[in-house]
Amino acid sequence: MSTDPSAPQVTPTVTPKAAYHHGDLRAQLIAAVRDLVETHGPDGFSVSEAARRAGVSSAAPYKHFKDRHEILRGVVSEAMDRLRAAMEAGAAAHPHGSLEAVAAVGQAYVDFARAEPGVFRLVFGLTEGHENAPDLLAKGEGCFGVVVKAVAACLGLPTSDPDVQRRAYMLWSFVHGHAFLTIDMKHKVAAARIGDWDYLVTTSRAILALAARA
């Protein structure tokens, strides 16, 4: 009687269920919001709608999150974890220190943006009450760190080297822009029809091969 028989009840996996009353409502809310952001764009989500999708009352989310902003931050945090993992997996799939490893990090980044454009935009668009979120800033640094590490290994220099930092930032700018342009104009800009991979390898090579600036 307590559970609505018509509710899908979701149960994403069989494992962690049965934690408490509902299961893991927190994770389910985050998944619901992720979905909403993906289909209706950032700001196209509401606490009520997320609760509805998770099959709970509109007040339930407030047992897990202080307010709507905290839910969004949760989504972003989770997304950044996945983004970082993807970047690291990309690097790990190629010889340590190779140019291909650097390019694979960028490829993972672009792939993520393409797979979840709404969330990707959200991650880099949180501006309203979220500036003072040190955990998110730290995770951003963590993602950047993956790039830095790959570049350092490729150049055979320590990660603290200013030139490594500079080139890593250049590469990041580049990949970031490519990712955004790709999801913004899926139809147009035929110039982007260069294969991602060649594109990233070529550009990475160009940036890494730059003579060190005075």
Place this chain on the structure above:
Amino acid sequence: MSTDPSAPQVTPTVTPKAAYHHGDLRAQLIAAVRDLVETHGPDGFSVSEAARRAGVSSAAPYKHFKDRHEILRGVVSEAMDRLRAAMEAGAAAHPHGSLEAVAAVGQAYVDFARAEPGVFRLVFGLTEGHENAPDLLAKGEGCFGVVVKAVAACLGLPTSDPDVQRRAYMLWSFVHGHAFLTIDMKHKVAAARIGDWDYLVTTSRAILALAARA
């Protein structure tokens, strides 16, 4: 029939009042929304608030715009005009075909993003009901065209050359990413502390100097 911007009826100066009833409400609404977007982020605007700022009733905007989406599109359209003008001015300030002209186009882009981060984000974040806005797509192509033209002049090739298109897109990705990262993390990412200008010149050189790909 939309108003012709070159119509003599429109008072173009800073004292536009008394032209008609209100003056040029359309332009004032767009300015108000631009301001709102800048201070409260994209989606942080409302028709009511814009009307309030323009000093008119909440129904007045509907004499000039079909709905809230059309107002946003107006803001974006106006912003793209200004962005393109800035890019063209950047190129024109340096010898035709010079590397500096290319870099100046990028600098104008970054400057715009820094001066109006909210609007900049809006321009590249319109996603909900706006896909079918051919005028905006055309203006985007126009901005890209400025990059293409500068690159073509620099390489001494026609704008239609595939290599020109490719390098222009590379540069655009790069500058676009740099612009976004700059406004997203004003505080952090010390690596970005390379001077913009050196940064853009260096990168432009690297990309333009790439051996043509097979």
Place this chain on the structure above:
DNA sequence: TGTACATCAGTGAACGCGCGTTCACTGATGTAC
């Protein structure tokens, strides 16, 4: 030039809506003895 009329940019009141959040509550679960 004066008059009659059409146009059109504004008003202001009203509407229904969904939202974010609070509140007292309930009943299942965990735990101490």
Place this chain on the structure above:
DNA sequence: TGTACATCAGTGAACGCGCGTTCACTGATGTAC
């Protein structure tokens, strides 16, 4: 093991709010004759 109690994740009703949009209207401006 049984019982009493604390905890805590949920409910469901309610609230006030601002929003987008509509409507009939008004009165200033433009225009034909």
